[in-house]
Amino acid sequence: MASLRDLRRRIKSIQSTQKITKAMKAVSAAKMRRAQDQVLAARPYAKRMRDVLGRVANSAGNVRNPLLEVREPKKVAYLLVTADRGLCGGFNGNLIRKASHEIKDRDATSMICVGRKGRDFFRRRNYHIAQQYVGLGETISLGQAQEIARFVIGQYGAGEFDAVYLIYSEFVNVLIQRPQMIQLLPVQPPAGAEEAKKVDYIFEPDAEEVLNVLLPRYVENMVYYALLESKAGEQSARMTAMDSATKNAADMIDRLTLSMNRARQAAITKEISEIVGGAAALE
Incomplete structure (x- = not known):
């Protein structure tokens, strides 16, 4: 059985950890509410953008555009959105497993990693990292999504990616x-x-010009929407993980306190027994 000093040290250490996880839960809850508001505001726009694209593409007929060009998928790129930090349960692991499952049967793949966790995982396994975006911060801006979208569109237009x-x-x-x-x-x-x-x-000036403007905006919007969704999911997962960690710390403190009280009681009982035994020996 551990000594009273060891038990007290462990309880103090877990109490310090509990304070940290409780504070992280509160911070993540505030960030999650802001991220959730952004997602809920972006969803109607993203849905409307998809609807408009479908209507315009169907009405435009056989208008050609580089972003609509279907090629044999010999060189495939995966734009993976993960978090920069951990302590968010299975959030990053689930995304990485999803990406690993999709690319396991492909020969020529490139990774475009948003977030340190995904980048570090695939870089350690010697996958080709075509581009990386880390440290985007807690508030996602449209400019960040446009930068990512421009790179993807440029590489696809140059034939570096087929899909x-x-x-x-x-x-x-x-x-x-x-x-x-x-x-x-x-x-x-x-x-x-x-x-x-x-x-x-009626297209003005013509259907091709309209699609030339609409399609890049559609790609930018989809990237922006994915970043917002992932940020809200990350903060939710972190809040849930920190809540579980706080509760587990409380359970550990209770168990250790019970063990400490038992050890203290055993020590007191032993001392009383020694005193009684010594007194009996003097009689």
């Missing part, structure tokens, strides 16, 4: 973050817009 897939975490609720993968390039107009075929749009 680009986006892997991110969908924020469902505080307890559920679901890894998702969508095809980013070539752009696939959303299916099911049958009514759009009946609409006769």
Whole structure:
């Protein structure tokens, strides 16, 4: 059995850790609320952008655009969005497993990593890291998404990639973050817009110019939306993980306190027994 001094030291250490996890939970809760508000505000715009793309693409007919060009997927890139830090449960691990599962059967793959955790994992395994974006901060800006989108579009247009897939975490609720993968390039107009075929749009100056503007905006919006979803999921996962850690610390403190009280009681009982025994020996 551990000594009273060791038990007191362990209890003090766990209490210090508990204070840290409790503070991290509070900070993550505040950040999660801000990130959740951003996601909820961005979702209607992202949905409308997909609807508009589907309608315009269906009405434009056979207009050619580099971002719509379908090629044999010999060189595939994966845009993986993870966190820069850990302590968020299985958030990063689930995304990395999703990416690993998707690329295991492909020969020529490149990784575009957003976040240190994904970059470090695939760099240690000698995967080709085409580009990395780390330290984006807690507040995601449209400019950051545009920078990522410009790189992806440039590489695809130059023929460096034949297809680009986006892997991110969908924020469902505080307890559920679901890894998702969508095809980013070539752009696939959303299916099911049958009514759009009946609409006769007038394009000014022409359909090709409209798509030249719309398609890059669509890619930027999808990247921005994925970053917001992942940030909200990260903060939710961290808040949940820190809450569990705080509760586990409390349970450990209770168990150690009980052990300490038993050890103290045993020591007192032993001392009393020695006193009684000594007194009996003097009689």
